[in-house]
Structure formats: structure tokens, C-alpha cells
Amino acid sequence: MKRLIMSTTFLILTLLSLEIGAMSEVGLSSLFSGDEMARFIFLHSRLPRTLAVILAAAGLSVAGLIMQSISRNKFMSPTTAGTTDAAALGLLISFVFLGHMSGYIQAIFAFIFALAGTLLFTAVINRLKIREVVYIPLLGMMYGGVLGAVATTIAFQFEAQQVLNQFNMGTFARLGNFDLVYVVIAPLVVAVIYATRFSIIGLGEDFAKNLGLNYNRVVMVGLVIVSLISASTFVAVGPLPFVGLIIPNMATSFYGDNLKKSIFDLMMFGAVFVLACDIASRLIIFPFEMNVSVTISLVGGVIFMVYLIRGMYGGKKSRKAA
């Protein structure tokens, strides 16, 4: 039932996303009409854009849940562990030192930085042994801020502030780099194969080892998946803040944490959320559009606050019960 409602909403939003645009006569129907121009716009703008939204959203949702399983912390996500900021730094460095390269080279830089940045953060967090889970996203956002400051300094030195500003705008209106979003498909396939392993890891290291899992390898596979997804979506569409945090939290409260059962529901849930935000961004000042990251930040930020506050009070409650 839940699934039926979700898939229907998903289909409606996908169709809406395909229909909306400055040229109102372009739409799904233009595929079959004789209008070559409309057909071209549909195939080269509308369709890739909608696909990019769906893939980026699905990817980030899965990436967030994997991070939360690995760290056993519901507040971990690419946004709250410095992954996105590290990807931005990598992208900037590739731009400053190598100039305009193809999206794939940029994505490789972003990926290496994202992976290194995330590894550093998780290593530090494990050392600190913080008991209050709500501090970890706050620390992670500070860490992200530091990485952002480094990026700004570099950009300032090389007079590349404009480029950096452009990187940090999440939008699906950028043409050209969209094909990078398809890179998300490969890590998503691996995530589906590893789904049970990630869930088992979420029950703790000893639990996983008891079942014969190679704990360190599964964690590493997870972090590579997360970094690949974060980096390729970042280069293709820019940051989509909070998606990796709030979507897994909302989805698991409906579908539970058994990733093998819920991974497709999770992806669809994320896609519905980002599609809705993207459509809203396009309609509010039609025929112009807002950056989707602004809309997502507004909606996602509020939801994040709710979870944060609930986490603070909920944490106290559960401690009393124990």
C-alpha cells in the first residue's frame, strides 16, 4: 500500500518534471509529434534533467543510509561529515591547477578528496569516542566549514572565487555535465548487492565479525560507494544539502533499516523529495528558476532541525528507560 502511493507520486512527479519548462509546448507528447525542435529539447534537456534529479536523489539517499549504518549514527551523511565540502575542494583544486578539464577528470579529483576527507573525519570521530550522537553532525559541519574556508582561501589566491561560487550552487539547470550523474548507477548496483552486509554492520563490529563478515572491507566498500556518489553528484549538479541525512531518517521510520528490503523504497522516497523541490524551484519564479539547493536547504534544514531537537530529547528519554 505504502509502495503503491509512493510509486504513484513518483510517476506523477516524474511526468510533471518532464512537462515543465520555458517552452510550454515541449513535453512527453513532443516525442511523437513531428516537431523536431521540441523533440530535441525534450531529449537533450527535459529528459536528462529529470533523470539527473532521480539518480542524484536516489544516490545521495543510499549514500546517507550507508554512512549511518557504518557509523551507527543517524546523523551521519555526506553533508554532515565533510564529504561534500571535501569534494568541492577537490573540484576546485583540479580547476585551479589543471584548468578546464572534462567532467570525468574533475569527478576523479572530487572523489579522491571526498574519500580522504570522509576517512579523516571518521578516524577522528572514532578516536574522540563522543557519546552524544547529536554532536557528531555539528562537528562534521564545522569540519566542512573548515574545508570550505580552505577552498575559499585557495580560490582567493588564484582569483577563482566565481568558479567556487558556481560549484557551491546546487542546480539541475546546468547542461553538459549531467552525464556524470550516470556514474551513480555503478555504486548503486554495488550497494544493492552489499545491502545485507551494510545492515549487519549497523548492528556493530562484533556482531558482524560473528557472522564471518570482513568488517574493515565492508566499511571500506561503503565509504568508496559514498564518496563516488557524493563526488559525481557534486560535479554534475552541485550540493544537494541534507538529502543524505533526512531522507534515510524519514524512509527508515516507514520501511525499517533492513536495507535489502527497503533500498528501492529509499531511492524512490529520495527521488520524490528532490523532484518536488526541483519542480517547486522551477515554478516559484516561472519562467526563471531558483537554485534547487536553496529550496532543499530551506525544507531540509527545517526537517534536520526537528530531528536534531528530537535527537537531543529522545536521547535523554532512552537513557532514562535504560
Next chain:
Amino acid sequence: MIEVKNISQTYDSRSERDTITDVSLTVRENTITALIGANGAGKSTLLSVMTNLIPAKKGNVTIDGVDVRKIKTSEVAKKVAFLKQTHQLSIKITVRDLVEYGRFPHCGGRLKDTDHAKVNECIDYMNLEELSEKYLDEISGGQRQRAFIAMILAQDTPYIFLDEPLNNLDIKYSVEMMKIVHKLVSELDKTVVIVLHDINFAAAYAGHIVAMKDGKIYKEGTPNEVITTEVLNPVFDHDFHITEHDGKNICLYYD
């Protein structure tokens, strides 16, 4: 058969694990072996080494005569199941999900018909049929502990190691849990090694007791051999009073 020979594990004072020195032990088949001792005596470390969760620094552990370090971890997981004391649940899964994870060493996450049959059998055996679709955070502590035992059963190993399974359980559920453990040995021919805090539970249910002190085995034997003032007073650094009930030694430790 599991044999431990001259195991030593040393840790610096910052480590959360306790040191053990030169411990040798043969696990008795088809029996409940209880490990008792004060905090820091090394019971949990010994359990972790025996299950190869932490590799032994000195000495060796053999399962059926083969060094455990030479067996693939996925194969060890078909022989030995180990349930640790704390299960802080940060993820939301159902009882059935959990029990299905127990089949992981056998099917790698893709359950076949035989795996599903085994899962159902274990759920039935632990009387969890009605709770099988409930989330673990919706059921009581005792029911959750039963769900974890069902998972261990689904793992289908001859050896089961339990680290303080009675933690956070009230008396009713503790007794229920020990009866279940007893049934695992008498009905399913399992071999159980269990760390217990409450000495009287060990006295009442174990077939063999190992008393540890300062990282060494102080004394092992039948309950009536170990539950004596000569053994318990030094092991726990406390004055015990031993009485007899139904032919079993029971200890009183109130001043």
C-alpha cells in the same frame, strides 16, 4: 572440540580489554561451561579470543584440531556463534530480519528455501511466531534477547558463546533465558560457554564452572567443586557463605 593452549593477551592500561596470561582450557562438549570472576578478570577477553574475534597474541586456539587462524572467518562463523553483552540498537529491523542475518555465513545474504525453513524453525523454537514481524525496539528486553538467541540458532553452529546474556534482564527473564540455554544443550546437543555475573545462576545451570582471577584460571570443575569458600573468597576478594540446596551449593554474599 575447542581447545585453548597457553593463551596470553597483553594490553596497555588505556585499553578497554583485560589482560589474560597463559590460559589453557578444553571446552567440554555438550555441556554449559560458565565463566565466573570479578570485573577485569579477563572473562570477556578469553571469550573473544576463543571465538577468534580478537586473534591470540600468544598461544593458540584450535577448533576440531585445526588452528582457528588457519580457518576462513566465514567458516569459523559456521562453527562458533558468539553473542556479546550489549546490543545498543541503532537500527530498526524486525525479529525476522535479525534471524535471517543469522543465515549469512551459509548463504551470504541470499536466502534459499532451506534457509527460510531454518529461520522459521528457529523462530518457532524460541516462541517468537507472533512477534516475528515486530521491530526489535517494540518488544521487551526478554523478548529481544530471545530474538538474538533465535538468530544464533539460525547460524546453526555446534558451539555457542554468550557474554553476560542476563544483563538488563529481570529475574523472570533471567531464569527463562537460562532454561532456554539448558534446552539448547539437552535438546539440540549444543556446546555452550557463557559468562555469568550471578554465581548462583552458574551454580544452578552450569555443568562445568571456570573461575578466573587476574587474567588466569584460578580453578575449574563441577559446580560443587568451584562453589566453595576456598575458591570464591580469593576469586572475588569477598567473604562468602555457602549453603546447600537440593544437593547443589548455593552462595550467600551478604555481610
